[in-house]
Amino acid sequence: MKNFNGRILFLDRADINTDEIIPAKYLTESSKAALKPYCLEDLALDGFDPKRDIADKQVIITRSNFGCGSSREHAPWVLECNGINLVIAVNFARIFRQNMFNCGLMAIELPEATIDELFRTFAKSGAELVCDLEKRSFTITGGGQSRVVEFTIGDFDLALVKAGGWVGYADSKY
């Protein structure tokens, strides 16, 4: 199972689409590693600089409908290439969310009020979090504040994360 702890990149916008996460012109790459330099290259977000802001981040916290648009699994791959294994949002586009679990990565959905509070309290403080999958909770710390946040995850989704993804799960079962 992968590691879901680390420093947090806060992306304060809804409807971030997979074209913004990895533009289509890079879909001609035939290896996942080759995608690494282009992560969030076209993200339209004031003050965001992918070259500066992604480095040393392992977790994304964002608003609603993250990963909408194209089905390209290059979006979770480019996050993973950059060490980001966990995205927390109000909700996700279905295909992106499934792609995350299929790769053994984590997509956690939280109520809008909780996400609002995390932004208010931790977005400016260089926060980090530690995730406990067994307890289905994470501890977020930054700027002298700390919170324990519980989340729900479907049994099937968790099984995929534990199996390292859908290929391993399906190959042993079907």
Place this chain on the structure above:
Amino acid sequence: MGKTLAQKIFDSHEVDRPAAGVRVLSLDRVFCHEITTPIAINDLVAIGRDRVFDPDKIKAVIDHVSPAKDSKTAEQGKTLRDWARRKGIKDFFDIGANGVCHAIFPEKGFVRPGFTVIMGDSHTCTHGAFGAFAAGVGTTDLEVGILKGVCAFREPKTLKVEIDGRLRPGVFAKDVILTVIRELTVNGATDQVIEFCGSCVDAMTMESRMTLCNMAIEAGATCGVCQPDMTTVEYLWPFIQGEFPSREAALEAYSKFRSDADAEYTRVLKLDASALEPVATVRYKPDQVESVRALEGTHVDQVYIGSCTNGRLEDLRIAASILKGKRIASTLRAVVSPATSDIYRQALREGLLQVFADAGFCVTNATCGACLGMSNGVLANGEVCASTTNRNFNGRMGKGGMVHLMSPATAAATALAGHITNSELFKG
């Protein structure tokens, strides 16, 4: 309680229930193209599983960059082509005989009512027009689909969009679906199937129904579906006439997938077709939709007619009827890309391509190309395109470019005027 079309398809294809609320379904079709499939193929080879579950149920096409534009895209095409030959996949469509996936696979009769279909492409929802459950998936789902012929989905909740009445002249399926997306918003149908019904949908051709279902994903939907009816049977008849003694018999067989009258829906959205008007998107999300009247005069640098949404023969005929004998404005350029090689040939026979060429359009072969900014009409920074495609995301057709989505009729009128308009459509 009755069942929806999607629930009936789930029931008839269930392989496993790995957890509450999740079902693993057997697949009738796995469609493949050269952008998302090669990494799945390479991974299957790397893990020692270079097999396919059924070569007759897998269909493959080179469409996103056609012909190859550089060494990398040539390599992707080669990987898919070599694999199709190696695995005995007979239905592989190479350049010259190819087409945009969601146009060519229906055209070949590969989609039937009641089928389950996946593809590594978000607009796979198009095929729901035939009363199938068709979902876009990522490369990992595609890889497992190729190897095992199964895919996992959450229980299908269904949202009904009921469109009654007749569309006014100049208003088309594209205007209907853009209006629906405005109402639902970009995630209003997430994890749901959108069922399109009502007398307006009943009166639509299969081409128009495909335009509707194609953009269901832009409201977040897993699939868009239409109920199979005699229009579906007529479209499929050349492919199914050996299977059924009559059209009526085919209709009876397919009707078992129609939603029950007492099926449960999460929401019902009702639209009066006669009240709809031509619309186009503004800014960078497909639910940002305004009337073409309000956008009259908006500057445009390029007009693009094509794609899995609106590159079919019906679309080309409508656009050509507006362009016939006229020239596009000197302030813009225009591109038309018939969605498949067969559509190209038919448009050639009917004289449609002559109309486009005489009007000053660049006529290209079938390809996804410009729709996602890969080739054949990419925008420069700051440029604006009036387009019949499906996504107006920031930079979608080229970094720094912006896209107004609209119907082929409005796009053709815009090409003539040099700015967004459809006043041509309502003359006389």
